[in-house]
Amino acid sequence: MARTLGNDTPGTAGHSARRAFETFGPYLTISLLLIAWELASRLELVIAFLLPPLSVVIVRIATDFASGQLPMDIAITLYRTLVAFALAAIVGVSIGILISRNATVRWFFDPLISIGLPMPKIALLPVFMLWFGLFDLSKILMVAFSASFQIIIATWAATQSIEKELIWSAQSLGASRREILREVILPAAMPQILTGLQIALPICLIVVLITEMIMGGQGLGDSMLRSARYVDSPGVFAGIVEIGIVGFCVIRAMEVIRRRLLVWHQETREETTV
Amino acid sequence: MTSRTPPAETPSSGGISIRSVCHEYRPARGRPVLALDNIDLEINDREFVAILGPSGCGKSTLLYLLGGFMPLQQGGISVGGRDITGPGPDRGIVFQNFALFPWKTVRQNILYGLEKQRLPKDERERTTRHFIDMVHLTGFEDSYPSQLSGGMKQRVAIARTLAINPDTLLMDEPFGALDAQTRSLMQEELLAIWNRSPTTVVFVTHDVREAVLLADRVVVMTARPGRVKKIIDTRFEGGMNAEIAKSRPFLDRVDEIWDLVREEAIVAGSAGAG
Numbered sequence: 001m002a003r004t005l006g007n008d009t010p011g012t013a014g015h016s017a018r019r020a021f022e023t024f025g026p027y028l029t030i031s032l033l034l035i036a037w038e039l040a041s042r043l044e045l046v047i048a049f050l051l052p053p054l055s056v057v058i059v060r061i062a063t064d065f066a067s068g069q070l071p072m073d074i075a076i077t078l079y080r081t082l083v084a085f086a087l088a089a090i091v092g093v094s095i096g097i098l099i100s101r102n103a104t105v106r107w108f109f110d111p112l113i114s115i116g117l118p119m120p121k122i123a124l125l126p127v128f129m130l131w132f133g134l135f136d137l138s139k140i141l142m143v144a145f146s147a148s149f150q151i152i153i154a155t156w157a158a159t160q161s162i163e164k165e166l167i168w169s170a171q172s173l174g175a176s177r178r179e180i181l182r183e184v185i186l187p188a189a190m191p192q193i194l195t196g197l198q199i200a201l202p203i204c205l206i207v208v209l210i211t212e213m214i215m216g217g218q219g220l221g222d223s224m225l226r227s228a229r230y231v232d233s234p235g236v237f238a239g240i241v242e243i244g245i246v247g248f249c250v251i252r253a254m255e256v257i258r259r260r261l262l263v264w265h266q267e268t269r270e271e272t273t274v
Numbered sequence: 275m276t277s278r279t280p281p282a283e284t285p286s287s288g289g290i291s292i293r294s295v296c297h298e299y300r301p302a303r304g305r306p307v308l309a310l311d312n313i314d315l316e317i318n319d320r321e322f323v324a325i326l327g328p329s330g331c332g333k334s335t336l337l338y339l340l341g342g343f344m345p346l347q348q349g350g351i352s353v354g355g356r357d358i359t360g361p362g363p364d365r366g367i368v369f370q371n372f373a374l375f376p377w378k379t380v381r382q383n384i385l386y387g388l389e390k391q392r393l394p395k396d397e398r399e400r401t402t403r404h405f406i407d408m409v410h411l412t413g414f415e416d417s418y419p420s421q422l423s424g425g426m427k428q429r430v431a432i433a434r435t436l437a438i439n440p441d442t443l444l445m446d447e448p449f450g451a452l453d454a455q456t457r458s459l460m461q462e463e464l465l466a467i468w469n470r471s472p473t474t475v476v477f478v479t480h481d482v483r484e485a486v487l488l489a490d491r492v493v494v495m496t497a498r499p500g501r502v503k504k505i506i507d508t509r510f511e512g513g514m515n516a517e518i519a520k521s522r523p524f525l526d527r528v529d530e531i532w533d534l535v536r537e538e539a540i541v542a543g544s545a546g547a548g
Contacts, residue, residue, distance in 0.1 A: 165373035168343045171361035173438060174390030183386075187377045264377040264418040 052234045057241060060234040069223070074246060077208055077219040080136060081250070084143035085204045089197055092148040096155025096193075097181070113152060121146040122210055129215065139211040146207045147200040154196020158189035191265055194258050201254050205247055220246065289474060290317040290340065290442065295349035297335055309335045311499035313349070320472040324479055324489035324508075326535055328542040332500030333478045337446050340476060341367050353442055363387065366440030370447040372427040374419040380406065380430050381415040387438035405433040408467070425456035429463075436467070442474045449484065461487055465514060482532050487519055494534045497542035504534055 034054055040046050041053040048056075064070035098105045125142055132138035162185060170184045212221025220243055227235025297310040309332035317323050325333045338344050339351060342360040351358050353365060374383050384405055388398040406415055409429035419427055428448060435443065449457040461484060468475065468488075479485050485492045486508045494503045508527055510518050518524055 163371065163373065164343075165369040165371060166375070168338075168341065168361065168367065169369070169373040169434075170375075170386075171343070172341060172363065172365060172367050173387035173434070174363040175386075179390075184375070187375070190377070264379075264420065266420045 049233050052237055056234050057237045060238045061241060064238065070242065073218060073220045073223050074242070077205075077212065077221065077246065078250075080139055080143065080208045080212075080219065081201075081204045084140045084208065085147065085197075085201055087140065087144040088147040088151055088200055088204065091144065092151025092196070092200070093155050093193060095148075096152045097159060097185070099152070099156050100159035101181075109152070113149060117149045117153065121149075122207060125211065125214060134215055135217060139208065139215065139217070142211055143204050143207040147203045150200045150203065151193075151196045154199070155189065155193050158192030158196075159185055161192070162188045191262060194261065198251075198254050198258065201250060202247060205250060209243065289319045289321065289354075290315075290476070291350075291352045292316070292336075292340075293350045295336070295339065295346070295351060297332065297339060297344075297347055308499040310339075311501050313500070313502060315493060315502060315505075317474060317476065320474055322468060322472075322475040322477065322488060322490045324477045324485035324492045325495060326479060326482060326485045326492055326531065327495030327500065327503075328497050328535065328539040329480060330498050330542060331495045331538065332498060333495055334446055336500070337367075337444050337476060337478050340442075341365055341444050363391065363438050364440055365442045365444055366435035366438060367444040367446065368428070368431050368435050368448045370450045372419070372424075372431045372451075374427055374430055374434070376419050379416045379418055380411055380422070383419070383430055384434045384437050387434060391438060401437055405437045408436075409433045409463070423456075424452050425460060428452060428460060432464070432467075440473065442476070445475065445477045447479055448477075450479070450481075457481075457484075464488065469513075480535075482535055483528050486524065486528050486531060487514060492531055494531060495538070497538045503538065506531055506534075 037051070038054040041048050041051050061070065095105075095109060099109050100106075122142070124145070128138045128142045128145075132141055166188055167180060167184055170180050175183060208219070209221035209224075212219040213225045216222045216225075220239060224236060224239030224243075227233075227239060292313055292315040295310055295313040296308070298306045298308050300306045313336060325336065327333050335344075339346055340353070340358070342358045342362065342365070346358075358365075375386065378386065381402055384402045385398055388401055393401070406412055409432060411426060411429060411433070414422065414426065419430065422430070428451075432448070449460050452460060465488060475489075477485070477488060490507070490509050492506045492508050494506065495501065496503045506527070508531075510521075510524065512518065
């Protein structure tokens with residue numbers, strides 16, 4: 001997109017400046033926001049209680065980290081997120097594949113998904129609490145349930161868009177029905193399935209935080225809500241920064257996994273011999 | 275006739291017999307469309323037959339029925355004396371859009387069919403290397419299809435199909451997606467491969483010159499519903515070579531078939547407009 005900005009040739013000062021901008025540009029926005037935050041409370045444009053200075057928040061994060069409380073909260077939240085995500089991925093991809101291959105399964109799930117997808121799944125949290133208690137099990141099931149719809153839809157759509165010639169080629173090369181599922185349909189659907197998973201992962205993190213805020217039981221969401229209850233404003237803002245950092249890391253990790261799995265895909269290779 | 279007599283040492287696989295085949299497409303909405311109407315065609319063992327006709331005449335449908343990819347509705351098809359019941363490695367197919375497995379390298383694509391035949395590993399490797407050399411892709415073994423040009427992709431697809439040594443080769447406009455120069459080179463290569471080891475070939479195309487150049491006989495089909503309009507012998511004294519492809523008799527034959535196809539294309543065009 002920066003290509004449209006100027007017409008300088010490679011090697012000029014303008015070119016390297018643009019390169020630097022492309023590399024560090026994304027961080028610039030965040031840096032400006034953080035500086036503005038610090039200045040706003042240092043210059044007493046806002047009351048420190050409503051927006052404590054960034055430096056205070058950073059000190060607070062460091063203290064929580066040193067005390068062991070923060071690493072523990074992060075570990076608990078990540079544990080819930082990743083277990084729920086794995087569960088949603090396994091169940092979602094399986095149901096998505098079954099829907100695409102079996103008319104009865106499709107007939108059964110199609111209306112359920114149509115109703116469930118746009119519904120705020122978190123509204124069922126009281127039901128999950130009644131059925132599965134107040135601890136990890138109900139949280140993880142709630143989160144997996146919330147995220148699985150996206151994965152089912154993505155998997156189903158992915159298998160529908162596989163070109164029939166690909167399957168026919170495998171058939172005529174001697175592959176059985178089972179081999180075609182594992183060796184053709186799954187890899188061919190992988191880019192779109194991964195896109196579904198990439199949407200589902202932040203959903204998992206968000207829903208984990210909400211369940212922690214509502215039900216307690218440690219984790220970043222619980223600790224942040226407790227800070228709010230004790231009118232501890234640096235604690236609340238520390239929570240926001242921590243959640244931002246954890247979310248960023250989780251999404252980046254997912255992008256790395258995608259690139260690893262899709263080495264063959266056009267998107268990960270720019271050069272061709274055409 | 276003279277130069278294309280098959281060598282005696284390879285065992286006969288038998289030809290193809292198509293008897294009173296009709297095929298109707300039944301879309302979910304709208305009226306059913308009759309694609310093939312009472313096709314009768316006998317193809318000899320190791321004969322190269324081109325099927326020519328305006329688009330929508332059902333020539334690809336006929337090829338897919340031969341491949342066993344779609345259930346036969348009416349009539350009978352036998353290949354090598356056996357009625358076909360589904361896809362199988364006795365009939366290799368090459369598609370216009372290549373249908374390579376994009377997550378496999380050139381080598382892995384060609385290996386796939388050989389793995390299904392449960393050949394010993396060193397034999398698989400040897401065969402793969404042989405066919406990579408044959409289609410001039412040495413040095414590209416570990417490239418992914420997304421890194422190759424159209425002509426190279428189609429050479430991989432041809433190698434992948436030839437590697438499993440099918441008795442019958444089905445080709446669905448294999449050079450239709452290539453530019454004129456590449457197409458011409460690929461035609462020469464296919465002819466050279468076929469002359470070295472003739473198999474029964476059914477070659478669907480809408481390129482009249484290509485059909486006359488490659489085939490022993492050209493089957494001209496009518497506009498929808500597809501019927502056999504005329505079968506023309508296109509063998510030339512002394513076999514096919516670059517000189518003959520420029521000769522008067524060759525060009526006359528192309529013209530003659532062009533007129534037949536043109537009549538049908540006009541019918542198809544007016545039916546489409548009306």
